[in-house]
Amino acid sequence: MITPKKLTAKLRSVPEAKSIFDKMAELPLWDAAYLLLRSEFLLNMIEFDARLRNVPFVDDPAVPAKPLIGPRRTILRFNPHEMMVLRLKAAHPNATNARLLEAIEAARELQSQKAWKLMMDADFSRARSATTLQEEWPGFEQKTYELAYHDFRVANR
Incomplete structure (x- = not known):
């Protein structure tokens, strides 16, 4: 069965995903975490389109089997937080798990409601918003x- 680590390695071999991982490798860790957070949905779609999860359905042990139907089957899923750490680790292999988690948390803060409030308080000015952030x-x-300001403006059209 495929593991999250193997899945990340396979994902990196797909050309569309490889370009994202290459960009992340060029950036400092925190900036790579922000790019990963922005690209997470796209990477998931690339993963599914490339059929990297060779077992689309697995038996779900949490649901008891019914006598005539058999075990319940569910789509193979991984912990999204663990996948984000592994994907970031693929771009920055020398970073410790503590630094990876810190970078992911900082990237999430940059997309948080608090960050959006600060940008609104800056009167939607690109320069003031960037300085405030x-x-x-x-x-x-x-x-x-x-880029965070751009994402904010696109979301608030």
Whole structure:
């Protein structure tokens, strides 16, 4: 059966996903975590389109088998948090798990309601929003703050 680690290795071999992993490898850890957070849905779609999960259905031990029907079968799923750590580890193999988790948490904060409130308070100004985010969460590159502002503007059209 496929494991999350094997799945991440297989995913990296798909050209569309490889380009995302290559971009993440070029960026510092926190910025790579933000890019991963933005690309998570796309990576999942690439994974399913490439049929990387060779066992689409597995027996679900949590549901008792019915006499005439048999065991309940469910789609093979992995812990999304674990998958995010493994995908980030694929781009930054030397990072410790603690640093990976810290980067993922910082990226989530940059997409949080608190960050959006700060951007609204900055009167939707790109420069002021980026400066405000940088003061609140130092550690990202300037272009990542601007990318967060862009995501905010797209979501609030």
